[in-house]
Amino acid sequence: MLNYDFNIEGVIGKIKKLNAAKIALQFPEGLKVHATSIADEIESKTNSKVIILGDACYGACDIADQEMMNLVDIIVHFGHTPLPLNYKIPVIFVEAYSRINIEDSIKKSLKNLDGYNNIGLVTTTQHLNVLKKMKTILEKKGKKVFLKKGIGTSEGQVLGCNFSAIKNLPVDAYLFVGSGNFHPLGIKLFTKKPVIIADPYMGDVRSIDEFSDKILRVRFAKIVKASEANNFGIVVSSKEGQFRLELAYHLKEMIQKSGKKAVIIMMNSINPTLLMAYRELDAFVITACPRIAIDDANMYEKPLLTPQELEVVLDKRDWSNYEMDEIKYDENKNIINSI
Template identity: 30%
Template sequence: MQCLIQGNISGSIEQSDEGLSDPFVSSLVSALPSNYRLELQKTLKSIRRNKATHVALQFPEGLLLFACTIADILQRLTGVLVSILADVAYGACCVDDFTARALSADFLVHYGHSCLVPIDVTAGVRTLYVFVDIQIDVGHFVDTLQTNFEHGKRLSLLGTVQFLSALQVAVKHLSDRFHVSAPQQLPLSPGEVLGCTSPFLGKAADTDAIIFLGDGRFHLESVMISNPDVPAYRYDPFMKTLFRESYEHEAMLAARTAAVHQAAKATRWGLIQGTLGRQGSPNVFKYLEEQLEAKGLDFVTVLMSEIFPQKLALFPDIEVWVQVACPRLSIDWGSAFEKPLLTPYEAAVALEVVSWQTPYPMDFYSIRPLGPWAPRHPQHQPQQTKHSRDTRGCSARSEIPLTPQTDSSPSSTQPCSLIPSCSKGSSSSAL
C-alpha cells in the first residue's frame, strides 16, 4: 500500500524565492534529513516580515546536531545575528523566551514541539514554532496494523507532534477496516500526547487497543498511566516494528502513595519553582503556597532550572519537596531522591485537598484538569474565553477532526481508537 503525506516535507525541497536555491545554501540544505519538515522557507519569511535583527534558535536534544547548519542558512540568507540556545529543551513547556530576551533576541524559533505556550504570552519576543513533521512509510504502518489486528477492532491512535500528519493519513486508510479515532486532550491537537498530558479513554471496554506512533516510550507511558486497563502498542516508524508495551502500574502507584503518606506527616516542606523555560507555573506555585499556609506548615521556596538529588540533599532540614516543573520527574525518578519529591497533584492529596484519584491523572496541561494544581485550571485563567491555543506563530499543519475532545476526568467515557505494528515494554516485545 502507498500512503502519501501531502505538502512539502523535506528541508531540501523548500526552495522558492527565499534564496534557498543559492548553490552554497543548497549544499547546506542537502546535509539536513530530507524527510524532516524544517520549514526553512516559512522561517525566512517570518524573520523578514518581522524585521528581526537577532534570532534565537531552540532545539530538543535530538535535533541539536542540525542547529549549526540551520543557523548558517538563516544567517547567510537574512544577514541577522543567529544564536543557538544550548540549554536542554525537554518538551513544549521549555520554550525559553526569557533567555532569548536576555540575549536581546527579538525573534525565537522553537523546534520540535507544539504551541503549548501561546505566542501572545511570550516575553516580548516574537515566537515561531516549527513542529518538524517527519515523513514516514505510512503504508507500512497501515499494513502492519491490518496484519496484527482483527477487523472491526476499536483502536485509539496517538503520537507525538512530529508524526501527527502521518497519523491523520493512517486514520483515513484504516477507517474502512477498524473503528479508529485520534483522542484529543485540549489544548493539544487530535492524537497528540505529552509526557504529562494525555487523554483518558473511558472504560477499558470502549477501546480494544492504544496504538502509539513514535520512536520512544516516554510519551506513551503517559497514556498507559492514565489508561491502565487498555492494551498498548507502539509502532516505531524508524525500525518499522510494532511493539506490545507494558507498564509497571503497581510498582509506580506503590511508590507514589508511599511518598504521599510520608509527606502527610511532614512539618517542614520545600516548594520548588522550575525555571527551565516555561516549566514552572506561578499560579500553581502560589496555589501550593496558600495550601501550605492554610495548614500552618513551615516551608521554604527554591528556584531551580533542573532538579537533581544532589542539589536537594543540600537542604537536610526539608522533610518533603514539591516541584512545580515536570510531573514525570517525580513519577519516574522520585525514588532517586532522599526525601519525597511530590507533584502538585500529589501535594494536594498529602494536604488533604483532594482524595487519591484512580486512574492516576495525567492532565497537567489540560484545559479541564481535576484541580487547581494544574496550570490551566479555570481558577488560574479568569479571563479565558476560548479553549484553543493562539497558534498564529505555529507551523501550519492540516488537521482533520478525528474525534471530539475528551475530558480528563475518569468519569468521562469518550471511546477512542486508532493504529498497529508490534513490540513490549516497562518492557517491550516485538510482534
C-alpha cells in the same frame, strides 16, 4: 537526506518577511545535533545574525522569549508546537516532521489491536503530518478511529503533560505511534486503558502495561515514604509554561492544615544537586513539569510527588483514584492553578 523536515526555506521566507536582523534558534535535546548546520544555512541565506540557544529545552513550555527579549527579533523553535501562552517576542515554530515510514508499524500493530474495535489514535508533533494516513490504514482494516483536538494540542497529539486531545474518548484502546515510553506511559496513567505502541524507529509493536505497572509500584513506594515526611518543599518553576505558583500556595496550605510544615522553592530548572541543599526537607512536591516526579524519580534521594500524589499522602485522595498531573489552560491562555 536529513531524517527530519526542518522546513528551512519556509523559515527563511518568514525571517525575510519579518525583516528580522537578529535570530535565536532553540532546539530540544534530540535535534541539537542539527543546530550548527541549520544556523549556517540560515545565516548564509539571510542577512540576519543567528545564535543558537545552548540550554536544555524539553518543550514549548520553555521558550526563551523572556530571556531573549531586546536581544533578538525572533526565536525559531524546532520540534514542538505552540502552547496557549503569550510569548513575549515572535516565535516561529517548526514541527520538524520525521521522514520515517510509519506504514509498516501501523500494519504490524493490527495483531495487537485484535479485539479492540474503537481505537484512540495518538502521536507526537513529529508525526502529525501523517496522522490522516495512519487513520486511513486502520479504517481500511475495519477499525473505528477516534480523534479530537486538545487545548493547546492538535488532533491526536499529546504532550507529556497535556492529554486533553484524548480525554473521555469512547475507545477500547489507544494506539500510540512514535518512539520511547514517555508519551505512552502518560497516556496509560491518564486513561487507564490499554495502550499499544507502534514504534517505527525500533520497528516493534508493544504494550506499555508492564512498564506502567512498574512505574505505579514506584509511585506507591514514594507515597508511602512521603507519608512519614513532616517537612515538605514545594517546587515552582519560573518557566512560563510550567509556572503554577498559586497551586503551590494552595498545596502549602493543605500541608499546614494537616499539621505539617512546607516551604515554597522557586527555581528555573530542577535537578538533584540543587535540591540536595535542603537537608531538613523530607519530601518535595513538584508543581513544575509533571514528568519530573514520575520519570526522574530514581535520580532523587528524597521522594518527589505530583500534587495529586500529595493528596494521597495527606489522605485527601484514595490511591485507587490515582490521577496523572497535567498542565491545563483556560480560554484566556492562563495556566489553571488547581488540581
